Amino acid sequence: MACFLVVAGEAVVTTVVQKTVEKKEKQQGIKADNTSGISWGRKLGWLNKMLWGGTALLALEHVWHGEVVPWWPFLTAMENPDDIAPMLHEMATIGTAMAITVTAIWAVMVLIADAKFKSSARANNIGAGA
């Protein structure tokens, strides 16, 4: 019905966070892939791409199924008072589960990327020292 709106809401928040973090990192002179690790601005960029991309493609699916329309109130569930409660329930269950899953997978991605970065940096240091 409107589950993708929960993910869109998270995307708005994480985009603001990314812009703020990037600004701070720029002031501190931290580059996107500096020697001390992958910057948080870059990592948050991965999350934002998944969240915004997923939101855009799911929005298309909702338009296809007639759940989103280009006129007010945009969500067909909002036109019938009986459909509002199920829509909110779907947003609270499926929408939240979607947002949590995407974020959890991104967190695993970040952990793996950091571990890979550290191991390659260590290998480079050993190579340079030998």
Added chain:
Amino acid sequence: MWLIMTLAAAVITTAVWYIKSPNDKYKLGFLSLMFWGASIMWLVDHVIAYLQEGGEFLEINQDATLLGISVIIFGLLVWEIVLLASDPKGVIKKALTK
């Protein structure tokens, strides 16, 4: 069906991104992350719907296939707009300043 098709698009674009890596001039990383985001979201949707309502896990019919194709075209369109807006080869800039 659109879940399978989007998942296939995500796998293919990730493979192409990896082959072309570390050069990501054409923003293939963005394209693959977009398809992965949608695939994860639809997978969660399908799993919850299956657990709550039962029935078929995947909808396989002409309408679902057409939706899958439309989703991939829309994803490519979004990627192309972002690519043309950033203009990594400077093609548009050159054409405009001619």
